Amino acid sequence: MNPALPPLPRLPVAVPRSGVSAEARRALRQLLEDVDRGLATAFRDGMDASALARRRGESVARVVAHVWVACLGEVTGAALFAIGGFGRGLLFPYSDVDLLALATASEPARLRALEQFFATLWDIGLKVGHAVREPAQCRALAAQDASVFTSLLDARRLAGDPAFDGQLRGIVDDPALWPPRAYLAARLDERNARHARYDDTAYNLEPNLKDGPGGLRTLDSLRWMGRRLAHAGELSELVAEGLLDPAEQAQLEQAESTLRRYRYALHLEAGRAEERLLFDYQQALAARLGFQDEHEKNLGVEQFMQGYYRAASQVERLGVQVAERFEEMLEPPAAEQPVGDDFVRYGARLAARDPELFMRRPAALVEIFIARLEQPGVLGFSADTMRRIHQATDAHGGLLARDGEVLAAFLRLLRRGAPAVEALWRMNRHGLLAAILPAFGKVFGRMQYDLFHVYTVDEHTLRVLRNMARFAEPAARAEFPLGCEIWAKLPKPEVLLLAAMFHDIAKGRGGDHSVLGEQDARDFCARLGLPAGDGERVAWLVRHHLLMSTTAQRQDITDPEVVHRFAEVVGDREQLGQLYLLTIADIIGTSPRLWNSWKDRLLADLYTSTRYALRSDVELPRDAGARVRECSAQALARLQEDGFAEAAVRKAWEDFPQLSFLRHRPEQIAWQTAAILRAQGAVPLVAVEPLSVRGSTELFVYTPDRDGLFATVTAMLDRLRFSVMESRILSSPTGMALDTFLLLEADSQQPASAARAEELQQRLQRALAQSLGVQPSKRSMSRHQKHFQMTPKISFHAAGGRTQMALVGTDRPGLLAAVAQVMLGEDVRVHDARIATFGERVEDFFQLTDRANAPLDAQRQERLLQALLARIGPARE
Known part of the structure; x- marks a missing residue:
């Protein structure tokens, strides 16, 4: 049984200029709440989101008109218009109610009545955006600002003097206000600026359903441009004007239906006018809309988001192409220039000489993209050619993946090397790449539910x-x-x-x-x-x-x-x-x-x-001994060039274990040795190289080894907001620690400036000279990090007289410092650390012993495991 639309609210006849009593306001608020509950129930029962948004728009329009009459009466010289989405007759559960009041004169009594009107609307629970203007002011603002002019295109009168309908039409139909070329340029500038805020892609992890690329605003823009440029404000009218074909209309309408359904559900889930598909809502929305996990690599939430990405991609792709068709429509006719046997050029646009070329010879679908590469100054294809590419691609379907001539043309394109990449991007926009590579079509819009993969698989592939x-x-x-x-x-x-x-x-x-x-x-x-x-x-x-x-x-x-x-x-x-x-x-x-x-x-x-x-x-x-000799010889040569005596260098190297010469480059050994010699026996020694040969900031700590050293250093690095990329924890035969850390700034992931390097050196030098026991700072996880927590996976195995511990988990502020603190508390020594971060995921490896330098027994491993889980496991609210 199909669900039915909730009925429109019944309102009493408003008494003109009587105002709305407190009792009546309560009744109107209750009425609106009942309407919203009924609409939410109908949505849960499967009712179409567009129909429900229209019904809410109709219901709110009735209430608004009722309040207008109660506050202003059947007044002449003033009228109320719905604009924005409300003007188009759509109101999602928590959308703003955008209103424009036009009045001929600013009479004090009328202004007071308008103030009472808008205050009443807020009081009964409507979130109102409003403006009060005289027609002349409205015209002046529309002439200055294309967005104001655009808002008037959707305006519809709800109440008041009908004479203002003609005045408003006079503004939007005036050819002197935003003529077609100027209006198209303004809309495209607005689109580009808006898209730039979203990284120019519909494939963000938390996309904006309304304003992001491929969002509902793109569809609104097509209708606005159609009305101003071709007197065709609906998709069906754009088809009649030859700016869309019926298949494209169907694709846009299906995508719009998906986006509206998701937006309706998002408003209900968030309980407010939220337009971003935040991680906080994605799983709940997937469940609300009936998506279920297929297996661990095809989660319900991933299927839900794939539905969004596919819809947004269709809208973005066709939005760009229709805008190009508008541009072509406004261009002056260009002379025909032949391009090979099959194509012709009209100014900056390429076209097929024979309208049936792509149906007759499918390989030409690829060849026209090759021809575009060979034609400098070509900006795109003609509108008719774009349409025929789509039609032929759909008609040939899976045959394109098996057609020998098509594949031969595709190989010729790939052999162009780097220039072929732009052609592949364009082919993807036209749906041709997925037709030739059906497996690519399967990952179209496929996301992975984590913070590591920022883009969908198809978008990621094209970016690669x-x-x-x-x-x-x-x-x-x-x-x-x-x-x-x-x-x-x-x-x-x-x-x-x-x-x-x-x-x-x-x-x-x-x-x-x-x-x-x-x-x-x-x-x-x-x-x-x-x-x-x-x-x-x-x-x-x-x-x-x-x-x-x-x-x-x-x-x-x-x-x-x-x-x-x-x-x-x-x-x-x-x-x-x-x-x-x-x-x-x-x-x-x-x-x-x-x-x-x-x-x-x-x-x-x-x-x-x-x-x-x-x-x-x-x-x-290569033999380890040979590598040690080669590294030390090169390091010694560098040090002698800098004026250090060989005997002094050899003396300093008595504290260097053989692993130093295996793990470090000659230039690192030379830098560390020079720092030790310049310190003339003063310890603890802290040296910092802002930009090392390893592409990071290098920190070297030389001090008598003692328990808690690793914890102190990592805590200070955490306090100063440095990320540890790699560390080498080495102990000399004489009891000295030679610890090396490769660092990047936590916020920018760049090496430190000279000032920051000096700050690190001084702060850590003081901390080591005073005492151990520096505690890491306490910082909250970001919203994203809280949402994607996972229980750390920790494992142990023997490794050359030590215990190697592998830790795989979710990154968070101060993670390494917290791990070091736990190890200190469990009497565990760190001899080496390998740090790797992949987006929100960390994979760290540590070489550990107990205080007697023996491998960790099973009992100590279990104690360490439980202590780590207690400290760095998923945080509880």
Whole structure:
């Protein structure tokens, strides 16, 4: 049984100019509350959100008109208009009631009546936005501000003098006020400014349903532009004018229905006019709208958000294209210029010579994008051509993925290298990329419910491709010198572009997406006609696309064994270069916040050492003794150049364990040694290098070893808001601690300034000189961090006479300092720490012993585990 709309409220006949008594106000408030309850029940029962928003608009309009008559009577010389969404007849559960009162003269009695009118509306529970203007003022403001003019396009009279209808129409129909070209430019400027606030993408983790790219405001804008530019204010009228086709109208109407449904549910869930799909509401909204978990990699909330992203993407894509059609409509006719046998150019727009070309020869769907690359100054396709691309793509459907000529044209495009990336972006906007790569269509709008993946899978993939294209730009050499050098030498860039397209294509299916994607890539490359060796290389890159980042961030890349194992998997230098470029593009494309100078240096170091290891004349792993001798010789040479005597250096090195020369670079050893020699025996010694060769701020602590040292240092770093990227906790045979920390500013994820480095040095020096026992500061987690807490996963295993503890969990302010405090309290010594942060997720590894330097027994491991869970487990409200 279909649910029925709640009835419109019955109101008594208003007594003109009698005002609204307190009793009547209570009755009206109760009436509105009853209406809202009835609408909420109808929504829960499955009623269409648009119909319910209209019914609320009708109900509120009746109440507003009732109060107008009660306060002003059947007055002449004044009228009340609904504007904004209310003017269009839509009111969502907590939307503002936007009103415009027009009056010919500011009579004191009328002004008092208007004040009473608006105060009454607020008193009965309506959130009113209002303005009172004379018609001349209204015209002057509309002439100055396109947004004011736009608000009048939706105005409809609710009560008052009908004569004002004509005056308002005279303003919005005046050709001198915002003529078509000026109005289109103003709307596009407003769109661009609004989208810039949302990172120019509909794929934000917490998108704005109303104002974000692809939101409901985009659909409103299409109607506004249609009315002003083509006298076509509805989607059906845009079809009649040739600015939309029926299929596009259906897509927009379906997307609008989804967005309105989500917005209605969001208002009810939030209990206020919330337009952002915040994490706080996403799971509850998914449940409210009937989405259920399929498996752990396809949660109900992810399906719910995929529905939003798909709707918003359709709206954003068609919104851009219709705006281009408006621009073309206003352009003066251009002369025809032939472009090859199949295409012609009209000014800055490309078109198919034969209207049936794409239906007759599907490969032309790809070829026109190649032609666009070859035509400087082309801004897009003609409106008719865009429409025919969509129609042909829909008509051919799955055949495009198997058509040999289409795939051959697609391969020709990929072999263009970096320029092909922009074409791939455009093909995606037209739905063509998903038609050629059906697996890509499956991840269209697919999100992952965490803070690590900022974009949906399809948006992330396209950003990875754009990041790769940057390696071909001369301007990028300053930021990515190694990446640009590698890209310039790639013999077959299409291999890397294909790997980027497939690296996450199996997300959401269950299982390992790298393994599933490897097979997808292998199958597609075979259909594409790629040489077998190239296809295997694409498949290898997809299978191992996470290998380089996990090796660099989770293992000790100064250990030759680690480099050797990595090199064995990589196999050759060409594949190493491709993996390096894919890794960087993938990290930056996952979230701009994840990339920093430390990761840049870390990956470059792994690339360089692996490239050296892959030389045919080098045996791996290299002997540890040889590496110690080589490092110390280079460090000594640097120190002697700076005027230090060899005997003094050798004396200082008596406190350096052999691991120092294995774990550190020669320049780090030289810097640490110079600091010790300059201190002339004064301890504790704290040295800070604001920007080290490791792309981070380097902190070196040299002091007699004692329990609690690691806890004190990490607590001070937490107080000063530094993030620890890596630490090396070493003890000398003579009882000295030589601890090294690589740091970034917690807020900016950048190395410290000289002033901040000096502050760190002085504060930590004082703390170590006075006593141990500095406590970390207490800071609250962000709203996002609170929402995505997970119980830490902590495991122990033996590691060369010590106990290695792995900690995987949710990052939060002061996490490392809190862990160090717990270890101190449990009489556990930290000998090494490997810190890795992936968005909101941390993966830290510690080498531990008890106070007697023995591995932790099972009982102590269990005590430490419980103490850590109690301290850093999910916070309770």
